[in-house]
Amino acid sequence: MSEASRALREALLALSDSSPERALPVELAEHCRSFAARTGVSCRFVQLGPVAPLDAERTAILVAVAREGLVNAEKHAGAGTVIVSLAPEESGGVQLTVADDGTGETPAGAGSGLGVRMLADRAALLGGTVRLVQDEDGCTLRLVLPAGP
Amino acid sequence: MSAARVMVVDDHPVVRDGVALLLRGDPSLVVVGAAESGRTALERAAGLRPDLVLLDLRLPDMLAPEVVAGLRDVCPAARVxxxxxxxxxxxxxxALDAGAHGCLVKDAAATDLVAALRAVLRGERVVDSRMLPAGEATASALERSGLTRREYEVLRLAAQGRTNPEIAEFTGLTRNTVKTYLQSALHKLGARNRVEAIGKASEAGLL
Structure with a gap:
């Protein structure tokens, strides 16, 4: 069933003008769907406004941060809901957030810090930031990229 | 209850096949036929007796409102x-003015086709919120939720991954006020925490 759904979605995307800014939300939504199917944890993609067209490099890091956030959320104990949101940023850039409501506790030795550091380095080359915040509400990974050249 | 009869009108075979494939998983809907143009749709509809016609807005030979009006004529019971x-x-x-009962977006990233078609068959009018004039859909969802403008604003900023201190700075509110607004929004949405509240707000078409 989900395969049929994916096949149709891909076909429709190929038929409509499949520009990258249209493809990105579809891809992020697909990551959320497969995360929910794999883990049984409710996962939702939310787009908070139109995002300007992005080049391949920016698109790639947005997807990479979403994947990293989802991998981390899977490790966190007690997460009941995960949200991936994509939004325009005030200065014409773009921001992506992966938030879960787990305790943020990871199994011993799981060490997720390295992935986030590498993403932060990649984002820095584009003038952006990656930040991981853990508090009583859960865990939030956030990427902010400034407007492209 | 017997399955509802669905007819697909689209000039792209991949869409016709894709819809058939997608509906195959649901016993309450069965694709009984298809057409690749407005003219053939009107010719075949009477014989196929569909309960529901899924109609491409842009067909090569006819404008959608003409096809809708024609379908309403040849099979008045069918929902379009x-x-x-x-x-x-x-x-x-x-198309809606001509009598169509719903409008769905093909990209299907956020569209649950089966659920939407079932709703139309129940007699609901289903229009993808992305098709409504900007703001109108959100305004009516906001009214139903009972959220105040401020609670909504704080929740939207939280959905962008901002922490309470950041939301306070952005809005000029105190941190305690931000916390109070968020708590109140959580309560109104029936959510246990902010992530769940964002999920529920999104489900309700608020974000």
Whole structure:
């Protein structure tokens, strides 16, 4: 069933003008769907406004941060809901957030810090930031990229 | 209850096949036939007796409102849902004015086709919120939720991954006030925490 759904979605995307800014939300939504199917944890993609067209490099890091956030959320104990949101940023850039409501506790030795550091380095080359915040509400990974050249 | 009879009108075979494939998983809907143009749709509809026609907004030979009116004529019991890949507000409005019962976006990233078609068959009018004039859909969802403007604003900023201190700075509110607004929003949405509240707000079409 989900395969049929994916096949149709891909076909429709190929038929409509499949520009990258249209493809990105579809891809992020697909990551959320497969995360929910794999883990049984409710996962939702939310787009908070139109995002300007992005080049391949920016698109790639947005997807990479979403994947990293989802991998981390899977490790966190007690997460009941995960949200991936994509939004325009005030200065014409773009921001992506992966938030879960787990305790943020990871199994011993799981060490997720390295992935986030590498993403932060990649984002820095584009003038952006990656930040991981853990508090009583859960865990939030956030990427902010400034407007492209 | 026997399965509802669905007819697909689209000039792209991949869409006709894709819809058939997608509906195959659901016993309450069965695709009984298809047509690749407006003219063939009107010829075949009477014989197929569909309960629901999924109609491409842009067919090569006829305008959608003409096809909708024709279908209403040859099989008045059928519900007609316009299926479009484009945010063509004029075309959609014209199709709805001609008697279509719903309008869905083809990209299907956020569309649950089966659920939407079932809703139309129950007699609901289903229009993808992306097709409504900006703001209108959110305004009515906001009214139903009982959230105040401030609570909504704080929740939207939280959905962008901002912490309470950041939201306070952005809005000029105190941290305690931000916390109070968020708590109140959580309560109104029936959520246990902010992530769940964002999920529920999104489900309700608020974000």
């Amino acid at each position: 849902v316009v299926f479009t890949a484009h945010g063509d507000h004029h075309g959609i409005q014209a």
